[in-house]
């Protein structure tokens with residue numbers, strides 16, 4: 001590895017296509033060592049933003065920098081940024097041939113091809129034509145291509161979309177691993193549920209504008225009261241009821257006292273765990289109800305599941 005610690009910084013970025021304000025004064029940072037989910041409904045401006053970061057689309061105003069430098073001014077950009085934005089494979093080319101073409105274009109040694117094929121689990125399919133690849137295999141090949149230059153930054157457009165459960169599990173672990181190496185991983189998705197087990201930070205856009213930027217936990221806290229789901233590991237001595245009493249005594253609301261899963265309100269998950277520990281009760285399950293996180297995401301983007309506002313072509317003018 002040749003990186004790292006390369007943040008992606010978007011500062012006041014705007015782009016209009018004719019009468020459509022695709023991105024409007026958007027600012028956020030994707031940090032090294034973290035996976036950042038770039039979320040918004042279809043048509044909210046995610047691809048346009050990534051395209052501007054990659055220097056493929058020219059902003060009307062604002063800047064996008066990678067380690068403080070605009071993409072166009074990076075020295076050997078493929079060694080700094082890998083992307084799956086314009087992943088297009090010739091159907092008659094094999095996976096290996098595709099990577100070899102990219103490898104030559106960006107000037108990295110031939111050994112990188114087999115190394116990255118193995119890394120994404122495509123070694124056995126390397127000599128098959130990409131036209132016969134499944135969607136999951138295509139996503140893996142796009143990732144291999146993005147990684148050829150061993151970049152410190154990965155910009156991935158909907159990398160989880162359409163994968164089967166095994167593919168989703170694989171890519172989640174893989175992206176987390178890449179971030180743990182110090183890389184900056186920014187991935188777009190229109191579904192929070194698709195990425196919430198993968199991301200540390202979340203940037204939500206709505207009609208091209210920033211709706212939220214922060215950690216996944218902050219997004220969750222912003223949704224108001226959380227419900228913590230908790231189960232005891234054994235109920236031989238009525239530990240379920242004992243824990244419910246201990247939680248209530250500590251001020252929490254407890255629901256489903258007689259069921260297998262207790263629903264606890266008014267207390268954060270760490271305090272629920274500590275209350276159980278203090279009572280000497282081992283737990284088999286402790287989680288935050290997922291639906292609430294999805295709801296807070298939907299509340300941020302609701303009414304925005306349509307195209308961005310159409311503005312008069314004369315209004316505002318391109319900067």
Ligand SMILES: Nc1ncnc2c1ncn2[C@@H]1O[C@H](COP(=O)(O)OP(=O)(O)OP(=O)(O)O)[C@@H](O)[C@H]1O
Pocket residue numbers: 017018020021022040041042043044045046047048049190307308
């Ligand atoms: N080259 C273009 N010319 C005209 N309009 C465009 C162009 N590219 C994007 N748009 C419009 O800009 C808006 C934002 O599109 P964009 O593709 O960035 O959104 P997105 O969030 O990536 O959506 P999706 O998840 O559906 O890809 C949409 O209304 C889209 O139709």
